[in-house]
Amino acid sequence: MRRFEWRFLKLKGKLVTINWVRDEIKDLNKVEHGGEIWRxxxxxEILDFSSNVNPLGVSSKVLKVLRKSLHLIKFLPDNNSFSVREAAARYLGKPVKPSxxxxxxxxxxxxxxxxxxFVKRGEECLIPVPTFSEYEVAVKKTGGKPCFLKLKTSTNFTLKIDEILRCLKPKKTKAIFLCNPNNPTSQTFSREELVKLVDEALNTNIIVFLDESYIEFSDENSLANLVNKYPNLFVLRSLTKIFGLMGLRIGYGVASEKLVKFMFKAKIAWNVNVLAQVAAITAFKDRDHLKKAKNIVDKERKFLFKELGKIRGFHVLPAKANFFLIKIKNLGFDSSSLKNRLLKHGILVRDCSSIRGLNNYYIRVSIKKHWENKRLLEALTSVVGIHS
Incomplete structure (x- = not known):
C-alpha cells in the first residue's frame, strides 16, 4: 500500500501516462444535450424549449398513481420490468409480444x-448526420467504428434510402443507425422507404437500429410490428418524450425474441426504478392524454412555422415532429450568443453547435403550449427583431 502511495505521489499530474483507462474511453469527446434547465x-422561471417533450407534461393519471406508489420505494424493482413489457405490447398491438x-x-x-x-471492436456502423449524438458515443465505447454520411444543408438535411444503401459495405458494416423522426432535423422517412432499407440490409446481414423516440409526434407509422418478420430490426421507443416522463428515465426497445434475449444477458440488474415502471404502465393506458398532446403539437407546429419565419435572419426548416431546426447564419451572431441573450428573457433553446454535421449557426426549439410559444416569439422579437 505504501509503495503504491509513493508511486502515486511521484506521478501526480502525469497519471494520463499510466495505461489505466481504455483507449475507447480516453478518446471520447464530451457530449452535450438539451434540457439544461437545472444549470x-x-x-x-425558465421556459425550456431545448427539450423535446410532451407540451402537456405528465398526465394527471400518472401523477396520481405515483403519489399512491411512494411506499414501493422500499422494494427492489422488477429486474425484468415484465408488467411494463406487457403494457407496451398491448400499447403497440399484435403481433408484438412482451418477449x-x-x-x-x-x-x-x-x-x-x-x-x-452486438458491435465488436473494429466493426463499422453507418450514422447519417446530423442526428442524436449518443449513437456515435455508444459505438466508440465498444471499439466500433462510426462511419458518417453527411446530409446536405441544401436539401434541408433530407435523406433518400438509396443514398444509405450505396454506403453499405457487406462484411464490414455491422449496423445502421437511423432516427425517425430525426433529431435534430425533424425530418422523417416513410414506412415504405424504411421497409426497403431493412429488407436490403437483411440480405447483407446488417442490423438496422431505428430510433422512433418521436414517432408519436409525427404522422409516420412505426415499424415495431415488423420485428418478427425482420430479425435484423431493432426499434427504439421512448416514454420520456411523448409521455412526459423525462425525469423518471424509461424507454423500451422492440426486436425479435432472439435479439432481446441477448440484450437481456448484457443488461445490468434492476436498471429501471420502481416508480418509473409504475408510471409507464399507467401512461400507456392514457390514450386521451396522447391525443390532446398530438392535437396541440399539430396546431402549434403550423403556428410556429409561420411566426418563426417572420424573425429576422431565420431560416426555419419544415418540421415533422415536435421541434424545429433553425439556421441563423444571416442573423449577425452565433447560436451560443443567441442562447445567452434569450436566457435573459427566461427562454432556453438548444444550441446545436456541438452536434456533428451542424455548426454554430443552428438552434433547435421544441413546440410547447400556445402561450409558451408566444413567449418564445416575444423574446425572439425583442432580441432579434422581425423582417421589415
Whole structure:
C-alpha cells in the first residue's frame, strides 16, 4: 500500500501516462444535450424549449398513481420490468409480444446496451448526420467504428434510402443507425422507404437500429410490428418524450425474441426504478392524454412555422415532429450568443453547435403550449427583431 502511495505521489499530474483507462474511453469527446434547465434555473422561471417533450407534461393519471406508489420505494424493482413489457405490447398491438420488448433506464441506456451486445471492436456502423449524438458515443465505447454520411444543408438535411444503401459495405458494416423522426432535423422517412432499407440490409446481414423516440409526434407509422418478420430490426421507443416522463428515465426497445434475449444477458440488474415502471404502465393506458398532446403539437407546429419565419435572419426548416431546426447564419451572431441573450428573457433553446454535421449557426426549439410559444416569439422579437 505504501509503495503504491509513493508511486502515486511521484506521478501526480502525469497519471494520463499510466495505461489505466481504455483507449475507447480516453478518446471520447464530451457530449452535450438539451434540457439544461437545472444549470440555468436558479431563482428565476425558465421556459425550456431545448427539450423535446410532451407540451402537456405528465398526465394527471400518472401523477396520481405515483403519489399512491411512494411506499414501493422500499422494494427492489422488477429486474425484468415484465408488467411494463406487457403494457407496451398491448400499447403497440399484435403481433408484438412482451418477449419482443426490453425496457431501459431511458432510451439512451438501450442505445448503449445495443452496441455493447452486438458491435465488436473494429466493426463499422453507418450514422447519417446530423442526428442524436449518443449513437456515435455508444459505438466508440465498444471499439466500433462510426462511419458518417453527411446530409446536405441544401436539401434541408433530407435523406433518400438509396443514398444509405450505396454506403453499405457487406462484411464490414455491422449496423445502421437511423432516427425517425430525426433529431435534430425533424425530418422523417416513410414506412415504405424504411421497409426497403431493412429488407436490403437483411440480405447483407446488417442490423438496422431505428430510433422512433418521436414517432408519436409525427404522422409516420412505426415499424415495431415488423420485428418478427425482420430479425435484423431493432426499434427504439421512448416514454420520456411523448409521455412526459423525462425525469423518471424509461424507454423500451422492440426486436425479435432472439435479439432481446441477448440484450437481456448484457443488461445490468434492476436498471429501471420502481416508480418509473409504475408510471409507464399507467401512461400507456392514457390514450386521451396522447391525443390532446398530438392535437396541440399539430396546431402549434403550423403556428410556429409561420411566426418563426417572420424573425429576422431565420431560416426555419419544415418540421415533422415536435421541434424545429433553425439556421441563423444571416442573423449577425452565433447560436451560443443567441442562447445567452434569450436566457435573459427566461427562454432556453438548444444550441446545436456541438452536434456533428451542424455548426454554430443552428438552434433547435421544441413546440410547447400556445402561450409558451408566444413567449418564445416575444423574446425572439425583442432580441432579434422581425423582417421589415
Amino acid at each position: 440555468y434555473r436558479g431563482n428565476r 419482443n420488448i426490453i425496457v431501459g433506464n431511458g432510451s439512451t441506456e438501450l442505445i448503449h446496451l445495443f452496441t455493447q451486445t
